[in-house]
């Protein structure tokens with residue numbers, strides 16, 4: 027169980043370190059606002075995480091002034107789906123928030139999943 031204090035630390039944030047290039051990642055896309063890389067424990071042939079460059083914990087942590095980040099994240103999802111050849115076959119996008127959703131990384135990330143027929147259940 028991660029303490030609430032730990033969730034809000036960005037000094038230790040693995041995803042921030044990947045953006046900074048101090049930890050390796052398999053980058054698939056980057057622009058001024060977002061960074062995207064392959065999930066280390068891919069759950070489908072294409073499993074990419076799209077994250078804001080700013081350290082934001084989860085959906086609840088997106089302030090009004092940061093809300094444009096969703097446009098940037100979903101625009102990146104469109105581009106990456108095209109780039110990786112799954113735009114036509116279909117894909118799933120998921121944000122997990124908090125314990126009941128099994129969020130494990132406390133830097134906002136959109137999962138982009140595809141490349142195969144995904145299961146019909148959204149709740150595991």
Ligand code: AMP
Nearest residue numbers: 040064065066067122128129130131132
């Ligand atoms: P969530 O459960 O929504 O918080 O998802 C976090 C995701 O981050 C999981 O799918 C992990 O496999 C992925 N992950 C954790 N560490 C890394 C890493 N170093 N590189 C790439 N993906 C990672």
Ligand code: ZN
Nearest residue numbers: 039042081133
């Ligand atoms: Zn971070």
